[in-house]
Amino acid sequence: MGSGYCSIRRNALRARALVVRATAAAGSGHPGGSFSMAEAMGCLFKHMRYDPTDPLWEERDRLILSKGHAAPGLFSYLAISGFIKESEMETLRSLGSRLQxxxxxxxxxxxFCxxxxxxxxxxxxxxxxxxxxxxxxxxVFAVVGDGESxxxxxxxxTxxxxxxxxDNLVVVLDRNYVQQDSYTEGVMPLDAAVPGPDPVAARGDRSAWRTADKWRAFGWHTIEVDGHRIEQLDGALHRALAHRGGPVIIVSRSVKGRGVEHMEDNPQWHGKAPSHQTVPIILRELESQAAVAPSIIAGDMARLDREVSRCQEAGADFVHLDVMDGAFVPNTTFDHAKIRELRPITDIPFDTHLMISEPVRSVRRYAEVGSDIITVHAEACDASEFGEILDYLHSNEVGAGIAVNPATPVPEWLDAFVPKLDQFIVMSVVPGRSGQAYIEESHQKTQEVAAYLRDRGFGGVIEADGGVNASNVAGCFADGARTFVGGSSMVGQADMGRAIREMRSLILGARRLGLLREAHRLGGPELVEKWAALHTVGGKADSIREMAAEASLL
Amino acid sequence: MTPDMRAEYGRALVELGRANPDIVVLGADTTDSLKTAGFGRKFPDRLFNVGIAEGNMVSVAAGLAYSGKIPFASTYAIFLPGRAVDQIRNNVAYPSRGAGRGLNVKLVASHGGLSVGPDGGSHQQLEDIAIMRAIPNFRVLVPADSVSVYHLTRTMAETYGPFYMRMARSKTDIIYDESEDLAPGRAVLAREGSDCTIAACGITLSMALNAADALHQEGISCRVLDMFSVKPLDGDSIEKAARQTGAILTCEEHNVHGGMGSAVAESVCESYPVPVRRLGVGDTFGESARDSEIPDLLEAHGISSVNIARRVRELRRDMQ
Structure with a gap:
């Protein structure tokens, strides 16, 4: 019923980390093209029928990686899916290894070789x-590169x-705009020329897109997606598999090196392994991917449909849906019926936050109407109820989260569930209404929660919810939060797109600073300088150095 | 049995296709010429004409073979090893799982060698044997007549693994009767003899036999080996020929570099070194010759029974 959003996101992170470790161990390999297809591969493995205990099962789906240099990206998913052990990744490219x-x-x-x-x-x-x-x-699913086109x-x-x-063939074109020498549009363009200095400008300029036109002219059914938007890839695969009469291509516009800033859109990282020294920083960076989740109740409650559309236009990662029942909290907002109404408006994942009593009785309805993550309150359930909720959600491919109010400590019974948990919401206001100020103690609490979760094998994301705005978002990031709910700071702004861009930029700054601190901890100013110098694209190195100097890390 | 190699190839495919639904055939806008169109008329869903796209044809064949089919992919030699060597190496020869070495693809080329004639040097493939025998897992067959083609087509279908078979464009003398048993890796002792050995393949076998007849008149007893299986090469027959006849002349319509002659010479050097002379195209290209002039074109490159006999005499003289 759900999209499996949370597990795909988790797998994409795990896959990238495996690629980093494996290529670093090998001393060579192709991380850039492995990262650009990480979400697409995650979605493919969700849709494919296979049996890792019987890899040659006759009726399996066949995944053919035509862009073979992205082998680590494939191997990482074979490890995640149980075809090989994760530890085998360390043998990549070594004599006698099955991982050539x-x-x-x-x-x-x-x-396919x-x-x-x-x-x-x-x-x-x-x-x-x-x-x-x-x-x-x-x-048959074939993953084709744009360079190899x-x-x-x-x-x-074709x-x-x-x-x-x-019509039993689906191609995913990993359109990452970079090939070995340089940017695709300089080496051999697939799109129309976009004037200006940005070599990947065509990715964001729909009017320049010509790639799918070529395939369409050759008789293919074409679908365009953002290659890092799981919900778009997932929807595209559903449609592709339903298509009859001929082959389908999903043009997945992606970022080479996605997930590690210095590798992003950087041709240097087409075929180069990270150094051992930078691996821990890179792994930290991978865990630092952030998302914004505008909360629509901060908008016009009479026109929530419009608020959802605004979230879509503003490029939100999630739509945060605060469900209040007038019992668990004094206010009432909407219930699953409203979510059902809103669901067709966007494919952006719904981050449904149930501020309701006895969620175990109604969670099913919220899953059925298309929520991608459902978070329930620790105050509203006990261990056995939460266990039931979590099992139900996971068996229906919906993410499961737990929320705690400012005054509520992490319940002891949560320990056993931590490894399976997809989201942990630290409330930084007393829930019940929009527009409250951030409770400062929440910083400390989030840090404690982050440490608690880290020690127990948490693979999900901490969400900061309540009074998060431009003045505190960097602090929330530093605490360990990775998803940021925005009420008045996003939905309440006249230009939500701009507000979100500003929040993202503040989050990026916080992420960069965190990584510089990590570099300093691991290798002092020398490693800080090395780390900054890696950011060769777009003059980032200088601003990162500046940031390091300001923080007395250089 | 007709003297047309392609016709016998097509006939064998139809018989095989009838018996085994996994037999599939690919063509690159050459199904009429290669006589595979008949297979398509019998089994329309099992003939895939990919158009003039030989690399694509080989890779599609590899995908079919990977999925359990037994694809025969055919076109002219100049466009098969001559054009699609990357796909042949990486998509067909290289993939190996368990005991299966390479994928089960049969590449069958017509128009090998100079005897292509009028189309000229651009179409006369003189390097294919060298290319194909350098690729691991491939077996390389150069049959001498249409009977061999028929038999070897059946053998390829029944034997797992990648094969390359080279046919000539022109009709050829029928040498074997239909009961002949041809097995890859085993040379055929086409004529017994003790003074010298002529190793031939393809259209040069009948020239070698004619030369042996002529030399017999002069009292020279020539052994003739049909080295149709260039790979695997029958090292035992070669060693025996070296020991028993003391000299070997090879002849083929292929560059002298890397072809069957090279394979024989390599084998002799390592088993029982005796003088070896290689007759073939001397590291150059061919040119157009009308059908009636093809023997003259071959003769110009020294590929004729008269020249084979002359070279045998020279070889024996050199040894004295």
Whole structure:
């Protein structure tokens, strides 16, 4: 019923961390193109039918990584899915390893020996033809790179798939705008030229998009998505699999190196491994991905549909839905019926915060109407009720969260659930109404919660909720919060898009500072300088150095 | 049995296709020429014409083979090893899982060698044997007549693994009768002899036999080996020939560098060194010749029964 948003997000983070460790251990490899497809791979593995205990199961779906250099990105998901052990990732590229520099049939779960670019789609056509001849329900998913689309054979295969009407074939084009030498649009453009100095400007300029046009002209059904928006990728895969009569391509516009700022949009990181010294900082950075969740009750309660549309236009990561029942809190907002109404407006995940009594009795209804994460209050349930809620939500692919009010300590019974928990909301106002001021003690509490969760194997995200605004968001980030609910600071602003951009920029600053501190802790000013110097794209190194100097880290 | 290699190839495919639904055939706008169109008429859902896109054809064949099909992918030699060597190496030869070395793809090329004739040097593939025998897991067959083609097509279908078979464009003399048993890795002793050995493959086998006849008149007893299996090479037959006849002349319509002659020479050097002379195209390209002039084109490059006999005489003279 749910999209599996939280587990895909968690897997994408885990996959990136595995790629960092493996390529660092190997001393070479391709992190950039592994990161750009991390969300797409996560969604593919959610949709695919496979059995890690029987990798050659006849009716499995076949995943063919045509852009074979992104092998670590594939291996990481084979580890996460149980085809190989996570520890095997450390053998990447070493003599005798099943994890070759490029995917090899030696490794269970690998269906294609990639490496020579431009051939994987033709191979996928062959596999799809064979499955169709055999009336095998297995489907073929091919992941193709934009750089390898320079190869004429990609277009030979494109024509063939169309001629043969292969509707058991779905391509995900990882459109990350970078190839080995430089940016794709300089080496061999797939989109229209966008004047100006930004080499990846076309990614954000829909009027310049020409990639899907080419595939459409070759007879393919095309879908465009933001390659790091799980909800878009997930929706696209649903549609692609329902399509009949011919092949489908999902153009996944992504950022090469996504997740590690100095690798993002940086051709240097196409095929280079991070140094051992920077690995711990990079792992910290991966865990520092932040999201904003505007809370629509801060807007016009009579036109919540409009508020959701505003969230969509403003580029929110989540829509935060505060459900109040007039019993757990004095106010009443809306219930699942309203969420059902709002659901079709956007594919942005719904972050449903149930401020209601006895959530165990009604959580099902909130899941059924399309919530992606549901958070219940610790004050409103006991261990057995929460256990039931969590199991129910997870078996329906909905994320599960727990919230605590300012005066509530973390309940003792939560310990056992921590590793499975997707979200922990630290309330920094007394819930019940919008527009209250942030309770300063919440900083301390969030830090304590973060330490408590870290010690117990937490894989989810801490959400700061209540009075979060431009003046305190950096502090909340430093405390350990990674999702930021914004009421008056986002939905309450006339230009929500601008407010969100400003919040993101403050969060980025806090993230950079945190990483500089980590670098200093690990290697003093020398490592701080090294770390700053890695940020070669867009003149970032200088501003990061400045920040380090201001914080007396250089 | 017709003397047309392609016709026998097409006939064998139809028979195989009838018996085994996993047999599939690919073409690159050459299904009519390669005589595979007949397979398509019988089994329309199992013939895939990918258009003039040979690399694509090989990779699609690899995908089919990976999924349990037995694909025969055919076009002219110049566009198969000559064009799609990356796909052949990386998509077909390289992928190995468990005991299966390489994928089960059969590449069958027509128009090998100089005897392509009128289309000219651009279309005369003189390097394919060298290319293909350098690629691990591939077996390389150069049959001498249409009977061999028919048999080897069946053998390839029944034997797991990647194969390359090179056919000539022109009709060829029929050498074998239909009961001949041809097995990859085993040379055929086409003529017994004790004074010298001629190792031939493809259209040069009948030239070698004619030369042996002529030399017999002069009292020279020539052994003739059909080295249709260039890889795996029958090292035992070569060693035996070296020991028993003391000299070997190879002949092929291929560059002297890297072809069957090179393979034989390498084998002799390591088993029982005796003088070896290689007859073939001398590291150059061919040119157009009308159909009636093809023997002249071959002759110009020294590929004829007359020249084979001459080289045998020279070889024996050199040894004295």
């Amino acid at each position: 520099g490029h995917p090899d049939l030696k490794c269970p779960g690998v269906e 990639g490496g020579s670019l431009g051939t994987g789609l033709s191979y996928s056509v062959g596999v799809a033809l064979a499955l169709r001849l055999d009336k095998n329900p297995g489907r 320079n190869e004429g054979q990609i277009w030979e295969a 024509m063939s798939a169309s001629k043969f009407g292969l």
